[in-house]
Amino acid sequence: MATILIRIDSTPISAWQLLDQFEQEHLADNKLIGACSVFTGKMRSSNQDDEVVTMTLEHYPGMTEQQIRTQVDAVISEHPVDACLIHHRVGEVKPGETLVLCATWSAHRAQSFRACEEIFEGLKSTAPFWKKETLKNGDIRWVETNTKNPRP
C-alpha cells in the first residue's frame, strides 16, 4: 500500500522542509526506496507580460482533495510508487512562494519520474483550483485556461 498524503493549506510552506518531514515520518525505515522525484511550482512575478503582485487561489473544499486522489490512484496503478506527497497552497500567495509540491517515491527511477509528472499534469488539468491575479497597475483578473470535464 502506498502512503499518500494530499494537503491543501493557506499557510506559506517550505517545500524542502515538508519533504524532509514526510520522509522522516513515513519513509525512514524503508530502505528499498531508491528514487524520489519532486516537482515544485512557484508563483512568478510575471504572467502574460504583466507584473503580478499577488495571487489568490480558490478551491472547492472536498472535491479538490477527492479529485487529486482519484488522479493519484489512476497514475500509480500504472506507475506504482511507495509514496506520494502533494501540497497545494490556497488563499493569498506572493511571487517567489511555493504554490504546489508534488513528490513520489519508488524503488527505481522510472516509476517515480513518470508518476510525478503525470500526477502533476493531472492535477493541473482537473483539480478544482482557480487563480486570481492582482497586477501592479491595480487590475484584478482571473487566470483563464480551457480545461475540460475529464471523461471517466
Next chain:
Amino acid sequence: MATILIRIDSTPISAWQLLDQFEQEHLADNKLIGACSVFTGKMRSSNQDDEVVTMTLEHYPGMTEQQIRTQVDAVISEHPVDACLIHHRVGEVKPGETLVLCATWSAHRAQSFRACEEIFEGLKSTAPFWKKETLKNGDIRWVETNTKNPRP
C-alpha cells in the same frame, strides 16, 4: 546564463537541506522561476536479490565533473533552465542515504522536467563513477552494467 553547480563529495548529505541552501544563495531574488524539478537517488538495501550492507563509490576526479558538465550543457541547450544543481556522493554509503541529487529550475515546467530527467540519464550512462557493494554474506562485488563510450 544558467547557474550550474556540480559537486562530488564523500560526506553524507540531506538533499532537502542542499536544495534549500542553493535556492537561498542563488535564486532568492529570481521571481521569474516558476518550476523546479528534482530527482534524488538513494542507496537501496537490496540489489539483484542480495542484501547490501554498504557501498563504496569510486570516481575519476576531474573527468567526472567535466563529463557531467558537458552533459548538462548539452541538455540545457535544448531545454533551457535558469539553474542546475548536481550533487553526487563518493566513498562509503549506507542504505537509505542519498547517493545523488539532480535539480533544475526554469520559468515553466516543461524545461525543468525534461532537463532534470535527461541530465540524470546522461549522468548515469556517462559520468565515471563505479559502485562496489559489500553484501550481508560478506561478498564484495563491483556493480556491473554495459554503458558505452558516448560518441561525440
Next chain:
Amino acid sequence: MTITIKYFASLREAQGVAERTFNSSEVTTVADIIAQHEMAFPENTLISVNQVYAYPETTLSSGDEVAFFPPVTGG
C-alpha cells in the same frame, strides 16, 4: 426535488452568491438545471455532482450538490 447549487471563482462572482437551493419537480438531469437556470453559463463551464465531475446528461437525485465552475487553473 431539492438540489444545492454551488458556484466557484468567476461564476460565483457573476452569480453574486456562492450557493443556492433549487427546488423543482421538473428536473432529472444536470441539463434540466441548466435550462431552468436564470443566468446562462459560459460555454466552457465545468460541472460536478456530489463533488465528482459530471456532464449535462448526468442524472440527479434529491439532495444532490451540483457545482458550476470555470476551467481550472491550479498547479
Next chain:
Amino acid sequence: MTITIKYFASLREAQGVAERTFNSSEVTTVADIIAQHEMAFPENTLISVNQVYAYPETTLSSGDEVAFFPPVTGG
C-alpha cells in the same frame, strides 16, 4: 613519447596499480597502447584521453593521460 595510463575500479584492481607511465616511440593512437599493453582489457572497457571519452583511433601526443575503466555505474 611519454603517456600516463590510469586504471579505475575493477581494472585498477586487475592491474594492481592505479597509474603507470608508458614510454614508447611506436605509439600514435590509443589502439597502439592497447596492442602493446601487457594485460588484455575486457571487451567493454571504456577509454578516455585527457579526461574526455576517447576511442581506439584517438591520436595521442606526448604527455597525454589515457584512462581505461569499466562501464560506469553512477547515479
